[in-house]
Amino acid sequence: WHKPVLFQISILLLAFADGLAALVGKRYGRHRYHLGEHVRTLEGSATVLVVSWVATTSLLWLGAGVNWIDAMLIGTLLAGLVCAVEALSLWGLDNLLIPLVGAVFLNASIQWTRETLLWHLLACLVALAVATVSQFKGYLKLNGAVAAWLLGYLTLGVGGVAWFMPLFVSFMLINWVGKFAGRVAARRLPP
Numbered sequence: 287w288h289k290p291v292l293f294q295i296s297i298l299l300l301a302f303a304d305g306l307a308a309l310v311g312k313r314y315g316r317h318r319y320h321l322g323e324h325v326r327t328l329e330g331s332a333t334v335l336v337v338s339w340v341a342t343t344s345l346l347w348l349g350a351g352v353n354w355i356d357a358m359l360i361g362t363l364l365a366g367l368v369c370a371v372e373a374l375s376l377w378g379l380d381n382l383l384i385p386l387v388g389a390v391f392l393n394a395s396i397q398w399t400r401e402t403l404l405w406h407l408l409a410c411l412v413a414l415a416v417a418t419v420s421q422f423k424g425y426l427k428l429n430g431a432v433a434a435w436l437l438g439y440l441t442l443g444v445g446g447v448a449w450f451m452p453l454f455v456s457f458m459l460i461n462w463v464g465k466f467a468g469r470v471a472a473r474r475l476p477p
Contacts, residue, residue, distance in 0.1 A: 289393070291349040295342055296388035299368050303337040304384055307372060319428045326373055334372050338365035342392075352396060359403040360395045366410055367391055370436040374429065406443045409450075413438030416454065425461040 311330025318327050343361030346352040352360070371387050372380045395403070417435035420426045426434055434457070442450035 289350065289396075291345055292389060292392040292396070294349070295345045295392060296385040298341045298345070299338055299364075299388045300381060300384045302341060303334045303368060304372055304380060306337055307331065307334040321374060321376060321429045324376055331369055331373050335365050335369045338368040342388075346392075346396070350396065356400060356403060359400075359407055360392070363395065363403075363406055363410060364388060364391050366439070367436070370432050373432050374436070406439075409443035410439045413442060420457075420461070423461075 307330040310333040311327040315327025315329045317329065318325050320326075339361045342364050343354075343357045346357035346360055347354050350357075367387055368384055371383050375383055395406075398406070413435045416438055417426070417431040420434060421428060421431040438450065438453070441453055
């Protein structure tokens with residue numbers, strides 16, 4: 287309550303980022319992906335990412351007095367979170383989750399030091415690399431890769447390496463064992 291600009295950013299994330307994503311996705315969306323029976327588009331998700339970053343960065347810098355480098359770092363991290371929440375939310379829950387996640391993250395992140403923000407950025411990039419490679423290797427579909435990024439970023443960013451490594455090792459072992467078992471079964475079974 288003592289920082290109304292954080293509430294304003296959270297509401298703008300819902301009003302502009304989510305609203306424009308729906309418009310862009312319906313009008314220009316050519317690259318579709320599915321979450322159950324719900325359809326999203328890469329164009330809509332890119333709109334969420336860009337609009338969230340612009341709204342967060344500009345209001346933090348101009349309205350909250352956060353220096354522009356920290357505002358850009360927070361904007362980058364929050365844009366990724368909002369994009370993931372929007373992509374993974376079913377049944378209109380994004381209308382509740384986007385402002386809630388935005389408010390909680392903003393309230394925490396504006397108190398972080400530059401080193402903490404850079405650690406979170408590194409955690410975000412490491413999780414993005416793992417999720418992207420996993421998708422290209424066929425371990426995950428796009429929505430699974432988004433969920434893996436979100437879980438990986440939060441685990442590494444908040445919990446640190448001690449929490450992330452067991453999660454990462456078990457994920458990789460499960461996939462490697464699954465691929466190996468599939469190859470063994472393919473050789474043993476008749477075509």
